[in-house]
Amino acid sequence: MSKSVALTTERVDDIPLLLAQLKRMGVQELLDEHFPTHGNWQGLSLGNVVVVWLCHILSQADHCLSHVQNWVEKRLESIEVSLDEDLRALDMSDDRLESVLRYLSKDSSWSSFEQDLNQRHIQVYDLSPKRVRLDSTSVSGFWEENKAGLFQRGYSKDHRPDLPQLKVMLATLDPLGLPIASEIVPGNCADDPLYEPAVHQVRQTLEKTGLLYVGDSKMGSLRTRHVIESGGDYYLCPLAKTQVCAEQLQQYLLPVQEGKVTLETVNYKYANGKIEEIAQGYERAHSCKFKQDGQEFIWEERRLVVYSIVHATSQKKAL
Incomplete structure (x- = not known):
């Protein structure tokens, strides 16, 4: 006599790919390391809860807490196999996710987690x-x-x-x-x-x-x-008027007006292969001074005096 077999059908979608990528990045390990939970915490670890939650956000484009538990209930087998962990739908309740957010709100722990995660990115992707x-x-x-x-x-x-x-x-x-x-x-x-x-x-x-x-x-x-x-x-970075006043800007423009400097042309190659002149300018040195705690720091700064053709055209039209 043949035995009856119970079949469970689930939509796998992109879940294995997302969970595998998060595992490769070490998100779960680093979260559990930098955000230790209270001794009464039961069920799936904080790191695994966050990983499943991130998977839901990326897969469904939905960040609402109340939608996660129902989504997990329909995909328990797929997520369990991918995580290699026992999973209950209650592990992803909105109350549990709210607790996770409270743990993640600690600035000092988040800063150290972010540093370790980024260092791992640099190593993994060379x-x-x-x-x-x-x-x-x-x-x-x-x-x-x-x-x-x-x-x-x-x-x-x-x-x-x-x-x-x-x-x-x-x-x-x-x-x-x-x-x-x-x-x-x-x-x-x-x-x-x-x-x-x-x-x-x-x-x-x-x-x-x-x-x-x-x-x-x-x-x-x-x-x-x-x-x-x-x-x-x-x-x-561009310097605002608080850093370069109008009088100083005129001093930079004076050698151009008197023809004492040779302007360099700046060309830009567009996606269609067209090369077009977009600016002209020259470079000059400037000595910067900064005082802090009674000490004076001095360094040489390269300043680029640039005439943008597009910007100048827009200003002429506005005038």
């Missing part, structure tokens, strides 16, 4: 970092303003000054775009002070000097440039 891009942005939403929290009203790049916001500072490898360091601060913070901590985080992660830091004009404060230069690195 990257040779040379350039780092720094930039900050604001994220606004329909939140309640909290005077002691992240959600504050400040200068809104979304043109929504009526909404509370938070700010995110990100450092990425160029041209790969791999995030190396991140920091989340209240939305009423200024952008300028965020660059120095980001530089220190990158240095702790990459453990390498001689990098070129690329940023916007807010990275051009004298203190930030000193931090980068004193650490054996380089910087590239």
Whole structure:
């Protein structure tokens, strides 16, 4: 007499691929190492819970806590086999995920985890970092303003000054775009002070000097440039009027007007193969001085005086 066989049908989708990639990156191991849980924690470890949650977010493009448990219930066998761990749907309840977020909110633990994770990326993919891009942005939403929290009203790049916001500072490898360091601060913070901590985080992660830091004009404060230069690195950024006043700019333009310098042409090759002149300019040296704790630091800076053809054309039209 033949025995009846119970068959379970599940949609595998991209789950094995995502879990295998997260395992290769060592996400679960590093999370369990840097975020130890309370002795009463039972079931799947915090690292494995986060890995499954990340898999859900990437697979379903859905970050809602309340949807994860139902999604896991329909894929228990697939996830168990991929994790090689016993799994219950309750391990992914919204209460458990909320507890995970509380553990991950510890800044000191997150910073050390981020450094170890990025160092593993560098080793796994054999990257040779040379350039780092720094930039900050604001994220606004329909939140309640909290005077002691992240959600504050400040200068809104979304043109929504009526909404509370938070700010995110990100450092990425160029041209790969791999995030190396991140920091989340209240939305009423200024952008300028965020660059120095980001530089220190990158240095702790990459453990390498001689990098070129690329940023916007807010990275051009004298203190930030000193931090980068004193650490054996380089910087590239436009200087705002607070760094180069109108009188100093006229001094830079005077040799051009008198024909005492030879301008170099800057050409750009477009995707269609067309090469077009986009700018002209010349380079000059400038001695920078920065005082800190009674000490004076001096270094030579290369300043590029550039005439952008597109920018000049737009200004003429506006005039």
